Amino acid sequence: MTHDLGALIGPDGYASWEELTARVARTTLGRWVADGSLLRLQRGIYCLPAAAQDWRLRLEAAVRSTGGVASHRSALALWKLLPPGGPVHVTVDHSRSGRGPAGVVLHRTRELRESVRRVDGLPVSCVERAVVDAWGSPGGVPRAELRGAAIEAVRNRLCRPHQLVDEVQRRPCLPGRRALLELVALLADGCRSELEIWGCLNVLRGPGMPRFTLQHPVVVRGRRFILDAACEEVKLAVETDGAAYHGSKQQRERDIGRDALVAAIGWQTLRFGFRRLTAAAEECRREILAVHTERRRLFGLDGGR
Incomplete structure (x- = not known):
């Protein structure tokens, strides 16, 4: 009697000893294993050779x-x-x-x-x-x-x-x-990527830096946005732009549109790409500090920190 081994094994790709010996003789099953028609995948579990690497x-x-x-x-x-x-x-x-x-x-x-x-x-x-x-x-x-x-x-x-x-x-x-x-x-x-972790440890938490809140939500005209880092007292946002997500022309255009919307409610956004953030952390800190100082003056916060 010829058996369709694929049908015996079934759609799962494997079958147990009990399932197989309920349909064929143990000697037949042993012969299939001996000649390589079936493989013993685990103890008491058998499959077709082609499926063994799945x-x-x-x-x-x-x-x-x-x-x-x-x-x-x-x-x-x-x-x-x-x-x-x-x-x-x-x-x-x-x-x-x-x-x-x-x-x-x-x-x-x-x-x-x-x-x-x-x-x-x-x-x-x-x-x-x-x-x-x-x-x-x-x-x-x-x-x-x-x-x-x-x-x-x-x-x-x-x-x-x-x-x-x-x-x-x-x-x-x-x-x-x-x-x-x-x-x-x-x-x-609030860090949500390796780049944000780098920026947090090496830029935002550097010496003399103002306090930033990570993953800060803002709502503009019914739309909710999440700022990577936000200094709420002066409405200053810092965005870390990874190349994988922000590198396309379409995403850059969306970023520009988003920055314009949050600017409408008073937020200024600074964006730093992967290369600049990781290669020139001190320069990034100086830029953020300079903008923060000007924003404090704009908001009438006595020019101090």
Whole structure:
């Protein structure tokens, strides 16, 4: 009897030993594995050879075979905060063995279920836990990419800075703990990109600088805008323009239009691009201070700081 292996495996791309042996003899299944027609993907899980390199399929099979949840860098990939790839990471209950099959990294915890969410039908660690887990066990992911994942998670409102802090506080021995807390503090202050972090640390918080509030909202004619940094006492805004977002002609025109609108309610906007901000921080500070001083005079604030 000829079997359609694709039909036997089904639309998920994999099937369990129990599902397969309910339809074919164990000896037949053993023969297919021996001759390479089927591959043993995980313990008790089988797939067609062509599907074995599919990262999502391998993750789904690992979650199913272990009863765990996608975690660490795999969870960040499901949340679209990192690209998929590499070994899959799954967290299981502490009572289970920590040894995983080839291509699967198993982690154990006593708090498995309290942080579980679902993404595309798969159980997955919540964003804040996935960020902190991956920070402590990066699995080959560069620290810069993990910083980017944390920033993106907060910017897209997948989690809040205080939730990241709560997760970090649970891990007194977390590798890189201080660096992560410093990053989260900047996110809590309102930074939403690496460029804004650079500008905040090296320009806005430089010696003698006035106080700026990050991510300051203003409303003009019913439209709401968020200023990167704002000194409200003199209505001075500072915008940090990354090339990826502000480099196009269309975006520059939108920026000009926005600056004109906020100017209509008294705000002056200074814009600094990536190259100037990072290569000439002191020059940027001098320009901001000079404009701030003139704005104080304009507002009749005695010319002092």
